[in-house]
Amino acid sequence: MEIPSQVQVKHNFSAGPSILPGEVFAKASQAVKDFDGSGLSILEISHRSSAWTEVMEEAESLVRELLSVGDDFAVLFLTGGASTQFFMTAMNLLDSERSAGYVDTGTWSAKAIKEAQAFGQLLELASSKSDGYRYIPKDFDIPNDLNYVHITSNNTVYGTQYHKLPSTEVPLVLDASSDIFGRSIPWERIQAVYAGAQKNMGPAGVTLVIIRKSALGKVHRHIPTMLDYRTHIPKGSMFNTPPVFPIYVSMLNMRWLKKQGGVTEMSHRNAAKAKLLYEEIDRNALFRGTVDPQDRSTMNANFLLTKSELESDFLALCDQMGIVGIKGHRSVGGFRASMYNAMDIASVQVLVDAMRYLEDHKG
Amino acid sequence: MEIPSQVQVKHNFSAGPSILPGEVFAKASQAVKDFDGSGLSILEISHRSSAWTEVMEEAESLVRELLSVGDDFAVLFLTGGASTQFFMTAMNLLDSERSAGYVDTGTWSAKAIKEAQAFGQLLELASSKSDGYRYIPKDFDIPNDLNYVHITSNNTVYGTQYHKLPSTEVPLVLDASSDIFGRSIPWERIQAVYAGAQKNMGPAGVTLVIIRKSALGKVHRHIPTMLDYRTHIPKGSMFNTPPVFPIYVSMLNMRWLKKQGGVTEMSHRNAAKAKLLYEEIDRNALFRGTVDPQDRSTMNANFLLTKSELESDFLALCDQMGIVGIKGHRSVGGFRASMYNAMDIASVQVLVDAMRYLEDHKG
Numbered sequence: 099m100e101i102p103s104q105v106q107v108k109h110n111f112s113a114g115p116s117i118l119p120g121e122v123f124a125k126a127s128q129a130v131k132d133f134d135g136s137g138l139s140i141l142e143i144s145h146r147s148s149a150w151t152e153v154m155e156e157a158e159s160l161v162r163e164l165l166s167v168g169d170d171f172a173v174l175f176l177t178g179g180a181s182t183q184f185f186m187t188a189m190n191l192l193d194s195e196r197s198a199g200y201v202d203t204g205t206w207s208a209k210a211i212k213e214a215q216a217f218g219q220l221l222e223l224a225s226s227k228s229d230g231y232r233y234i235p236k237d238f239d240i241p242n243d244l245n246y247v248h249i250t251s252n253n254t255v256y257g258t259q260y261h262k263l264p265s266t267e268v269p270l271v272l273d274a275s276s277d278i279f280g281r282s283i284p285w286e287r288i289q290a291v292y293a294g295a296q297k298n299m300g301p302a303g304v305t306l307v308i309i310r311k312s313a314l315g316k317v318h319r320h321i322p323t324m325l326d327y328r329t330h331i332p333k334g335s336m337f338n339t340p341p342v343f344p345i346y347v348s349m350l351n352m353r354w355l356k357k358q359g360g361v362t363e364m365s366h367r368n369a370a371k372a373k374l375l376y377e378e379i380d381r382n383a384l385f386r387g388t389v390d391p392q393d394r395s396t397m398n399a400n401f402l403l404t405k406s407e408l409e410s411d412f413l414a415l416c417d418q419m420g421i422v423g424i425k426g427h428r429s430v431g432g433f434r435a436s437m438y439n440a441m442d443i444a445s446v447q448v449l450v451d452a453m454r455y456l457e458d459h460k461g
Numbered sequence: 462m463e464i465p466s467q468v469q470v471k472h473n474f475s476a477g478p479s480i481l482p483g484e485v486f487a488k489a490s491q492a493v494k495d496f497d498g499s500g501l502s503i504l505e506i507s508h509r510s511s512a513w514t515e516v517m518e519e520a521e522s523l524v525r526e527l528l529s530v531g532d533d534f535a536v537l538f539l540t541g542g543a544s545t546q547f548f549m550t551a552m553n554l555l556d557s558e559r560s561a562g563y564v565d566t567g568t569w570s571a572k573a574i575k576e577a578q579a580f581g582q583l584l585e586l587a588s589s590k591s592d593g594y595r596y597i598p599k600d601f602d603i604p605n606d607l608n609y610v611h612i613t614s615n616n617t618v619y620g621t622q623y624h625k626l627p628s629t630e631v632p633l634v635l636d637a638s639s640d641i642f643g644r645s646i647p648w649e650r651i652q653a654v655y656a657g658a659q660k661n662m663g664p665a666g667v668t669l670v671i672i673r674k675s676a677l678g679k680v681h682r683h684i685p686t687m688l689d690y691r692t693h694i695p696k697g698s699m700f701n702t703p704p705v706f707p708i709y710v711s712m713l714n715m716r717w718l719k720k721q722g723g724v725t726e727m728s729h730r731n732a733a734k735a736k737l738l739y740e741e742i743d744r745n746a747l748f749r750g751t752v753d754p755q756d757r758s759t760m761n762a763n764f765l766l767t768k769s770e771l772e773s774d775f776l777a778l779c780d781q782m783g784i785v786g787i788k789g790h791r792s793v794g795g796f797r798a799s800m801y802n803a804m805d806i807a808s809v810q811v812l813v814d815a816m817r818y819l820e821d822h823k824g
Contacts (some may be wrong), residue, residue: 109498112507115705123502127493130486137471137783139486141664141710144475144786177540177666178687181701185685209686216683296702301504303540303704305667322548322577323572324541338544339659341666342478343706347504420500421506 109445112423113254113398113436114276114297122350122440129346145339153346154334158354164360165283167308172189173177174307174327175335175345180206180275181213183292183305187271188214190309190327193317196245196439199223199268201238204253205429206273214248214416217319223247231256233337233390240266246289252277254297255427257400258393258435263287269310273458278306278399279352280368280439282361284374289313297397300348303341355439364439365396371437372396376452382457384408388432402432405460412456419452468604472808475786476617476641476761476799477639477660485713485803491669492709503709508702516709517697523715527723528646530671537670537690538698538708541639543569544576546655546668548612551577553672553690556680559608562586562631564601567594567616568792569636577611581680586610586627594619596753603629609652615640617660618790620763620797626650628818632673638761641669642715642724643802650675660760661801663711666704719801727802728759734800734809735759741813745820747771749793765795768823775819782815 110117129140136149143150154175161173176182192198198218200211202225214220221244224235231253240247247268252259254276263270269289290309296302307327314328323329329337355364376394379387379401388400405408412433414416416424426432435449473480488535492503499512506513521536530536539545553810555561561581563574565588577583584607587598594616603610610631617621617639626633632652637644641656652673659665670690677691686692694699719725739757742750742764751763766772775796789795 106500110501110505111506112648115505115508115702117505118502121492123504125488126504129492130493137469138473138785139481141486141489142473142475142478142480145478145665177542177704179540179701182687187685189685197541213685216685294702296705301706302702303509303707322552322576322579324545324548324576338542339478339657339665341540341704341707342659343664344666344704422501428509 104362108420108422109448110422111435111437111441111445111449113427113434114294115302116297116423116436116438118347118351119301119354119440122347122354125350126347140343142262143342144188145336145342148432150342153349154336154340157345157349157352158334160349160356161308164352164355165308166285170311171285171308172311172327174309174330174394175340175348176305176307176330177303177341179294179305180273180292180359181209183273183307184210184213185216186325186327187292188217189319189325190317191271191313192218192245192329196216196243197221199240199244199247201225201235201247201249201264202227203234203250203256203258205255206252206275207248210248210250210273218245231258232388234258234260234393238264240264240268240456242267244268246271248273251281252395252397254398254436255430256389257395257398258389259395259397261393269313277395279355279361280364280397282365290355295344295348297436300351301344303344304348304381351440367443368396368437370438371441371443372399374443374446374450375435377397377436378453382453384457384461385453388430397436397438399435399437400430400432401435408456408460411460412452414450415456416449419448421449421452424449469783471783471785472811473581473785473804474800474808474812475788477657478665478799479786479799479801480803481710481714482717482803483719485710488713489710504706504708506705508699508705513705516712517699517703520708520712520715521697523712523719524669524671527642527715527718528671529648531648531671533675534648535674535690535694537672537693538703538711539668539670539693540666540704541603542653542657542668543636544572546636546670547573547576548579548759549688549690550653550655551580552682552684552688553680554634554676555581555608557581559606560584562596562603562607562610564588564610564612564627565590566613566621567598568618568621569616569638570611570613573611573613573636575715581608593752594621597621599757601627603627603631605630607631609634611636614644615758617761617799618793619752620758620761621752622758622760624756632676640758642718643727643760645724645728658707658711660799663714664707666707667711699712714803730806731759731800731802733760734802734804737806737809737813738762738798738800741816745816747820747824748816752794760799760801762798762800763789763793763795764798771823772820774823775815778815778819779812782811784812784815787812
């Protein structure tokens with residue numbers, strides 16, 4: 099198979115940590131040398147300095163503006179990733195007299211269930227596990243007396259996404275790690291939203307938590323100070339030293355996002371990128387998608403080769419064309435193309451070109 | 462008062478986040494643009510890539526080499542800062558049948574005591590609180606049946622440091638946040654050492670934990686997966702996405718440290734810097750130190766003006782001379798000069814020059 103000549107540009111389809119805009123990398127790189135002409139690196143400035151306080155305030159204000167978050171919610175920048183939020187949400191929100199409902203749509207919701215069940219009664223409302231998590235369960239019953247309903251709005255590993263949230267009067271807790279800033283959020287239905295930064299928000303090392311303030315203070319268990327959301331709210335996420343650089347880069351990324359037109363524009367672009375790739379997956383006889391079409395994620399597209407013996411050819415071709423991070427999660431195999439906000443549709447076109455090239459030469 | 466002409470070089474005496482070597486900033490800045498010629502930013506590479514795994518392995522190996530850590534200890538890179546370790550050490554190590562001993566030498570040990578007491582019986586072995594934490598308590602009794610003894614090896618806020626660890630058969634848990642890599646550690650006496658990175662190890666956003674493996678698994682309470690040290694040991698601190706960039710910069714800083722001659726060389730340099738500054742504090746009638754001389758920290762020197770009306774003059778002079786981060790902690794006032802490993806003695810000399818200039822013009 100003749101392969102196109104080596105290119106320098108990389109098209110990063112990694113699932114997270116993942117692509118961020120080039121101008122964010124450029125500005126972040128400069129700040130590591132000299133932060134805004136201060137003569138100091140962003141890595142050595144005091145988190146109590148006014149220069150830093152301004153960054154924190156801008157970061158919070160950009161989250162509020164981009165996602166239309168009202169004053170009834172606190173916006174926090176914490177650490178420990180979604181894996182920490184799996185238990186921290188239950189520890190802070192789940193009282194011992196009621197139950198919380200969980201929907202199992204893959205690896206991450208299963209982990210959320212495992213961690214939360216130490217803090218109260220859980221009701222597994224639905225699961226697509228026995229069908230290899232290839233769809234989002236629908237039309238299941240949700241009792242009205244639940245404390246909250248937890249869902250993983252986008253499943254990074256399996257490539258499924260809720261395009262419509264479950265119908266219920268019960269407030270929702272969303273793990274939105276892989277589609278935050280890619281969709282609007284119906285705040286009137288929300289108790290809490292959390293997201294590890296390293297997909298659509300920024301680099302690894304910071305976790306966004308948006309929590310309804312009136313939902314806090316209703317459980318009676320002991321909560322260590324650092325694990326109590328109420329510790330961080332009056333301190334503006336600076337009860338202790340925050341992860342300065344990950345927050346700074348997230349702020350730069352949100353500035354970029356705002357300049358591009360915000361979440362509405364991103365949801366249009368993400369839909370267009372997903373359409374381009376899924377149409378090729380469906381058209382090209384060498385490939386097939388792994389999840390039910392109506393539940394396909396706009397963020398992570400999972401697909402297989404119909405002739406698995408072509409896998410090494412396809413990976414070599416991708417490598418030659420600058421396509422990075424296309425291998426599927428180690429637990430599911432195949433391929434996965436993550437197309438977060440910062441990815442231009444031109445990069446998706448390169449992947450589609452690679453798929454067509456393979457078809458032309460090996461199909 | 463005539464003030465020397467404006468200089469460009471900054472001398473960063475901040476208590477943390479704090480100074481790191483210039484060559485670390487240069488290399489880190491480059492990696493944000495292009496990590497080791499990969500065509501990708503360090504911020505967008507997968508934490509499962511071999512390029513990243515090599516960084517993690519080098520970081521762990523440098524900790525082991527620089528601090529002479531044996532195989533009976535695990536070296537972990539976690540998040541949440543020392544504030545999270547305050548409860549996590551007790552949660553993992555303190556069993557309900559025994560007590561742990563704590564020494565109260567300031568803000569951080571008091572917080573460690575507050576968080577740990579939810580997990581078992583604590584015995585406050587000694588405190589210098591009633592004397593404004595101006596010394597390290599000595600010659601107190603330590604019962605032999607304690608689970609462990611917790612001390613804060615260096616007190617960043619008050620500027621005191623244990624130059625000799627307490628004598629006891631009981632294993633020690635050290636909060637070494639502000640003097641890690643500045644002193645050798647007697648591992649045969651240690652149960653655990655923890656340190657927020659943002660003083661002597663790297664930028665904010667990662668926490669070093671070195672824990673004796675045989676001390677784990679002896680408590681019977683429920684521990685959430687992310688809070689159980691045993692989760693992270695077999696996963697090489699990658700059970701979930703690690704704080705990539707803070708770990709990378711810490712690794713670069715440890716490379717630098719090794720090249721300089723390691724911890725022994727640092728302890729000599731730190732002693733020389735401290736001697737230079739404390740001798741000026743003692744000699745110059747305009748200044749006085751705030752802690753007992755034998756317990757003075759080599760990392761953080763706290764001092765006051767004897768004529769407090771000169772404070773704004775001194776701060777203006779420091780500003781003109783490029784001296785940054787010299788104001789004392791908001792809870793104690795006065796001045797604090799933090800002289801971590803990356804600070805050259807030439808910067809301490811600039812501070813001494815400023816103190817002499819003030820004496821010559823206002824004394």
